[in-house]
Amino acid sequence: MSTKDRIILAAKELFSTKGYHETKVSDIVEKAGVAQGTFYLYFKSKEDLFLELIKTLHRRLMEDLEKYYHKEDSFEVKIKNLLEDFITEIYNNKEIAIIFFHYLLGINEEFKNIYIQKISDLQKLLAKIIEKDLPSQDSFVVSNLIIGYIRQLIFNCLLIKNESLERLKERLGQDLCIIFKSIK
């Protein structure tokens, strides 16, 4: 693995365990097995690395959603597939997902604004996708509920219980029944 990847891996794990401020650059480089200065060959600052992680996940989640914008499946099938893709991406980037959905908001004002912006991007795109099947006001409420649901799933299944991807999809299947009942 490249030096840069070793640093990223160490950072992801530490940020998701200890939070942003309590993760020192010295923790990261120690875990990555490189010298302090090496960190700054690859990242301008601790903040720079942190935002790179956040932005990468955000871009991927957006791309995952975009693929569904033109899909012509039935509402329930589309939502089911979309959410399965979404939580697969999240599962494959557990640590950053935890950081993104649960830590980012409380770090400082700058990051708070980034969180609000990025979460609203996701929510709006989701709303646009389901607008074809629901009136626009409802699509907004539902997209909001879905984001909240995903966030809760990350907390319960990844942050607390560290469940497998299979278990995650299983839960999703069950919960979708309830959700569909409520919105149709």
Added chain:
Amino acid sequence: MSTKDRIILAAKELFSTKGYHETKVSDIVEKAGVAQGTFYLYFKSKEDLFLELIKTLHRRLMEDLEKYYHKEDSFEVKIKNLLEDFITEIYNNKEIAIIFFHYLLGINEEFKNIYIQKISDLQKLLAKIIEKDLPSQDSFVVSNLIIGYIRQLIFNCLLIKNESLERLKERLGQDLCIIFKSIK
């Protein structure tokens, strides 16, 4: 207002705007209009004050819920009254609610564990309350969904839009219809 209250008021506002780490003791005392040393007459440390805020809100929310444990109303009436009381308490302690539900988890490992403990206390009590009307497995899922819903409400209505208590209750009423559809 007493000196201690002035410090608490300043701290609540700053923590909820800037987060825990970015709020300096010097910011708090400046906003409270007292000297640096005065802070330590009333609080052992910055952490001590922070936890006092968190614990106070948590205790109040628990007390609000407990009152409903022995209520014999119908499920829907009980839940509706309970949530109205709950969000009223939250509204009256907006800043700490934001800190509690959105910031606490990401500060450090110690606070993460406190968050997990306290949020699970709330959720379990809620589950116990609705267990009378629902099978225990469902009560767990529903209490979980309700906490997630409340959290989302705090984010959208208090943190981002800063809406009034009336508007909050209005939304709650509308959303409960959907929620009840899904759980019955």
Added chain:
Amino acid sequence: MSTKDRIILAAKELFSTKGYHETKVSDIVEKAGVAQGTFYLYFKSKEDLFLELIKTLHRRLMEDLEKYYHKEDSFEVKIKNLLEDFITEIYNNKEIAIIFFHYLLGINEEFKNIYIQKISDLQKLLAKIIEKDLPSQDSFVVSNLIIGYIRQLIFNCLLIKNESLERLKERLGQDLCIIFKSIK
């Protein structure tokens, strides 16, 4: 002596001995007998303290010159008194004078520009003062020579030989004879 003055005194001596970059904040606080953090109670940064020293001396030298702008003495008397006042001020702020006239230019680009600006301020004011007695082109050349002479005096008498104020004035007297010969 106040803490701030102790820091300033230590800084002046160290900057004038070791230069700006080789003087560490840790050197200054050690010499001043205060803790590292104390430095930052009084100065925003090392640069901030350095510029405060420079600006204070520059302001004083400008004020010394300004007093002569409206004096109606003969050219030779005026110049003699003016230069005596000037070198007295310089003598009383030896260390900063050495920093100002000999070190400032070579520290970095920012300080280079400050030096060019401030030395040109002094030179222009001096030129204005002697313009009454000399044609404007000559006044420019002469003020330039005088600044150069003062600079050389600081190097030889203060930086290398550390001579007394009396010896400095004595030299000035002798040298002025030569200078007057050349410009009249």
Added chain:
Amino acid sequence: MSTKDRIILAAKELFSTKGYHETKVSDIVEKAGVAQGTFYLYFKSKEDLFLELIKTLHRRLMEDLEKYYHKEDSFEVKIKNLLEDFITEIYNNKEIAIIFFHYLLGINEEFKNIYIQKISDLQKLLAKIIEKDLPSQDSFVVSNLIIGYIRQLIFNCLLIKNESLERLKERLGQDLCIIFKSIK
């Protein structure tokens, strides 16, 4: 141009623009278009390169002066030719001249001593040359004034205005008239 010369050229320009400390080895190699490690094939250290530049200019200036030690021209002709050679050498090594005459003194204690030593070498040789025409005490004062004059010329004409060699010699001619008036 050889790799070594490319490094020297880059270093000269950077040192004379930004000063010693603010010029990083990474700046030099980037400007020279070579790799970081290549620097150390040709120079033991940054200091080593810097001193090589300084010593080379100093040796050349000393050699320029030495040629006049046995010249039997009249005082005025000798001084005029000598200074023309001197400023031609300086003009051809502008950047190092600026570093030598204006930056070296303020870098650190080691370089300060080197400056004092080298400038005093130059001044003493100059004094020896003019001792044949002037009493020894006067020769010292005059050599001192000449060095001060040269320094001022470098500041005004090379560092600030970047004038041509022709313009430099023109000024020298004019100024020498004044200087000769004062010392004879």
Added chain:
DNA sequence: CATGAATGAGTTTTCATTCAT
């Protein structure tokens, strides 16, 4: 000869906390 990734000692700066008044 040349490279450039890696090093780690060294520096500035921050800030929670203390304590004499």
Added chain:
DNA sequence: AATGAATGAAAACTCATTCAT
């Protein structure tokens, strides 16, 4: 009770230098 000057440990970041390729 209240002050606020002083502390010093701890953190982010820099950069001259090395060395395996």
